[in-house]
Amino acid sequence: MRFFKEQLSNKGVYAIISLFALYYSCKTENSRIGDLGSATSNMALEEDYVDKLELCGKYLDSLTKTNTRDELEKFYLKSREVFKRLEPLLAFQDLENYKFFNAPNILKVEEEDATDIKIRQPRSFQVLEEAIFTDTLDVASIHIMGDLLKNRLALLAKNTDFGYLRDHHFLWILRNGFLRVALTGITGFDSPVLENSLSESVMVYETLADILQVNKSKFKKVELYEEWSTEISTSISTLSQGDFKSFDRYHFIKEHTQKQLRLFNRTVEDWGVSFPFSMAITNDATSLFSDGTFNQDYFSDxxxxxxxxxxxxxxKELFNDTRLSRSGKISCASCHNSDLAFTDGKKISDGQVRNSPTLTYSSLQQSFFYDRRAGSLEGQIVSVVENDSEFHSDLENLTEMVKASSDYNEKFQELYTKGTTDYNIRNAIAQYIRSLSSFDSKFDNNINGYENSLTQSEKNGFNLFMGKAKCATCHFAPLFNGTVPPNFAETEIELLGVPMANDTLNATIDGDLGAYNLFGTEQRKFFFKTPTIRNIEKTAPYMHNGVYNTLEEVVDFYNRGGGAGIGIDAEYQTLPPEPLELTEQEQQELIDFMKTLTDFPKSDNIENEIGQSAI
Structure with a gap:
C-alpha cells in the first residue's frame, strides 16, 4: 500500500521524458544524483530507487549461496547498507513493507478482533543480523530468510511508481528521514547486535542529500540550499566520528535535528509549498520538544x-466533579491528582487491579489503558463510567446528570452543536486531558535553548537513555512513551517480566496477564503498554503493579536484564535479557536525566495551562 499516493492527471509525460538520456546508473551502494529539475526528479529518483532494490536483492541472493561465516557477514552488511540508503524513500513510499524489512526479532501479533488474530514470526534484517552475528550459525535458516527478503524486494521493484510525488511529499520524506535518525536511528533501535547505528545514519543522510540535490532547482534562495548541504555534511561528519556508546546524542539533536526542523520550515516557505493536511507532527513545527510539535487531531477521535x-x-470542571459517579464520591481526579502528575501515589488504585498511570502526555498515543483495550480518550472514558468500582454508571445516567445542571447544560449548548450528549461530555473531558502536554520541563527548555541549566550528569543520562542503556528503543523521544516515531501510528506493548514483589532472589512474575485478557491470545500474556516517563519523578510507585517504589529500583531491574535477569522465564520477553552493565554512576546519571522531564507547576488559569497552541 503506497503512502498518500496522488494520481497523476497525465502519466504519459513520463514516457516521453524517458526517451531522453536520463537513465542514471546506480549499481553501487553510494550513488549520487545530479540536479535534474522538477520535471525529471521523480524519474531519476525512481530509477535510482529500483536499482538499489535490485542491488540489495543481489547481495541477499549471494548470501543464500554461501555457507561461510565471513561471506555471510560480508553480504549481510552489503545488503543492509543498501537497505539503509533506501530507507527514507521506502519508509514513505511503502511504510508497511519498510516495517516488515526493519522489524525487531520478536513475535508479531496482530489482533483486529477476537475472530481475526494473526501470529507471525519476524522476517527482517534485524532477524538476519542476530542469526549471522552469533556463536552458532543455522545456515539453512539464514538462507531461507535471505530468500524471503530478496523475493519481497523484487516484488517491490516491479511495483514502484514515483509519478505521484509532489513538492510536499519530498519535504515530508526529508523531514521523516532526519527525524527517524534522531529518534530511532541513533538509539540502536534497529541494529541491536552490531550497534551500527551511527554509520547507518550516515547512509540515510547521504540519501537525503541526494533527494535535496535532485530538487535543487526548486530553491529560490540558493543560499538556503547551501545551508542544507553544509548542515547535512556536518551531521555526517559528526556521526562518522562517533562511537555508539559515547556518542553525544543530546548535542546532535539540539544542534542538528532541531536546526534541520528550522531549515525545513524555511524550505517550505521558499518553495511555496502548501500541505494538504498535517500528520502527527505539525507542518510548521520548529522543535521536537514543544507544545506546538504535535497535531492533536492526528491522535484524536x-x-x-x-x-x-x-x-x-x-x-476540567467535569474532570473534578464527583457528581458524575453514581455514588457522588468519585471523580476522575480521585485517581489522577494534578499534584502527582495526575496519578494517585498508590501502588494499586482503590478498587482497581493496576497502578494509576499519569495523564500528562497520555493523549499523544494510539491506544489506552495498560492493555490497550481502548482506542481513544473518549472510548477510555466509557470504561471508567461503566466500571463498577469507578463511576458505576452508564452513559445515559451520565448525560442526564450533566443535563440536570443548568450551568453545564448552558455551556454545552453554547460550545457544541448538538449540545449535551454523552459523546460531547466525554469529548470535553478528553480535551482537558489533551491540554496536559506542556513540554515545559527543564529538559525541554534546555534542548530548545531557552536556558542552559542541565548538569553534565543530566546530559550524560540522556545520552545513556538514548544509547548504551537502550531505554529509547521502547520509550521513544520526544514523548518518551511507546508511540513509534516518526509516524507515531502505533503504540507498542512489551513483556518485561515484571515481578510480583521487589525480590531479586526468588522472583515470580506478576499474575496480571495484561493484554492477554483482551482476546485471550496466548502470545500476549504479561504484555503491557509502554507509558511515558515524562514527569516520572512524581509518579511513584512504578510499573503496572506498583512493585517498585524508587527510580533506583526501576533502573536496577532494567540493568539486570528485566525479568530474565532476576530468574523469571517469560518466553516472549521483549526486553533484551542481557545485563546492561551500567556502572553505579551511570545508573545515577540516568535517574538524574529522567528527573529533568518534570513539568513546571501550572496555575489555575486555563489559558496559561493549555498554552496558546491549543486555543
Missing amino acids: RGSATMTAERIGLG
Missing part, C-alpha cells in the same frame, strides 16, 4: 471537536 480554551475549561 475522528469526530472530536476542535480544542478551545472554553471546551478545555468545561472538561
Whole structure:
C-alpha cells in the first residue's frame, strides 16, 4: 500500500521524458544524483530507487549461496547498507513493507478482533543480523530468510511508481528521514547486535542529500540550499566520528535535528509549498520538544471537536466533579491528582487491579489503558463510567446528570452543536486531558535553548537513555512513551517480566496477564503498554503493579536484564535479557536525566495551562 499516493492527471509525460538520456546508473551502494529539475526528479529518483532494490536483492541472493561465516557477514552488511540508503524513500513510499524489512526479532501479533488474530514470526534484517552475528550459525535458516527478503524486494521493484510525488511529499520524506535518525536511528533501535547505528545514519543522510540535490532547482534562495548541504555534511561528519556508546546524542539533536526542523520550515516557505493536511507532527513545527510539535487531531477521535480554551475549561470542571459517579464520591481526579502528575501515589488504585498511570502526555498515543483495550480518550472514558468500582454508571445516567445542571447544560449548548450528549461530555473531558502536554520541563527548555541549566550528569543520562542503556528503543523521544516515531501510528506493548514483589532472589512474575485478557491470545500474556516517563519523578510507585517504589529500583531491574535477569522465564520477553552493565554512576546519571522531564507547576488559569497552541 503506497503512502498518500496522488494520481497523476497525465502519466504519459513520463514516457516521453524517458526517451531522453536520463537513465542514471546506480549499481553501487553510494550513488549520487545530479540536479535534474522538477520535471525529471521523480524519474531519476525512481530509477535510482529500483536499482538499489535490485542491488540489495543481489547481495541477499549471494548470501543464500554461501555457507561461510565471513561471506555471510560480508553480504549481510552489503545488503543492509543498501537497505539503509533506501530507507527514507521506502519508509514513505511503502511504510508497511519498510516495517516488515526493519522489524525487531520478536513475535508479531496482530489482533483486529477476537475472530481475526494473526501470529507471525519476524522476517527482517534485524532477524538476519542476530542469526549471522552469533556463536552458532543455522545456515539453512539464514538462507531461507535471505530468500524471503530478496523475493519481497523484487516484488517491490516491479511495483514502484514515483509519478505521484509532489513538492510536499519530498519535504515530508526529508523531514521523516532526519527525524527517524534522531529518534530511532541513533538509539540502536534497529541494529541491536552490531550497534551500527551511527554509520547507518550516515547512509540515510547521504540519501537525503541526494533527494535535496535532485530538487535543487526548486530553491529560490540558493543560499538556503547551501545551508542544507553544509548542515547535512556536518551531521555526517559528526556521526562518522562517533562511537555508539559515547556518542553525544543530546548535542546532535539540539544542534542538528532541531536546526534541520528550522531549515525545513524555511524550505517550505521558499518553495511555496502548501500541505494538504498535517500528520502527527505539525507542518510548521520548529522543535521536537514543544507544545506546538504535535497535531492533536492526528491522535484524536475522528469526530472530536476542535480544542478551545472554553471546551478545555468545561472538561476540567467535569474532570473534578464527583457528581458524575453514581455514588457522588468519585471523580476522575480521585485517581489522577494534578499534584502527582495526575496519578494517585498508590501502588494499586482503590478498587482497581493496576497502578494509576499519569495523564500528562497520555493523549499523544494510539491506544489506552495498560492493555490497550481502548482506542481513544473518549472510548477510555466509557470504561471508567461503566466500571463498577469507578463511576458505576452508564452513559445515559451520565448525560442526564450533566443535563440536570443548568450551568453545564448552558455551556454545552453554547460550545457544541448538538449540545449535551454523552459523546460531547466525554469529548470535553478528553480535551482537558489533551491540554496536559506542556513540554515545559527543564529538559525541554534546555534542548530548545531557552536556558542552559542541565548538569553534565543530566546530559550524560540522556545520552545513556538514548544509547548504551537502550531505554529509547521502547520509550521513544520526544514523548518518551511507546508511540513509534516518526509516524507515531502505533503504540507498542512489551513483556518485561515484571515481578510480583521487589525480590531479586526468588522472583515470580506478576499474575496480571495484561493484554492477554483482551482476546485471550496466548502470545500476549504479561504484555503491557509502554507509558511515558515524562514527569516520572512524581509518579511513584512504578510499573503496572506498583512493585517498585524508587527510580533506583526501576533502573536496577532494567540493568539486570528485566525479568530474565532476576530468574523469571517469560518466553516472549521483549526486553533484551542481557545485563546492561551500567556502572553505579551511570545508573545515577540516568535517574538524574529522567528527573529533568518534570513539568513546571501550572496555575489555575486555563489559558496559561493549555498554552496558546491549543486555543
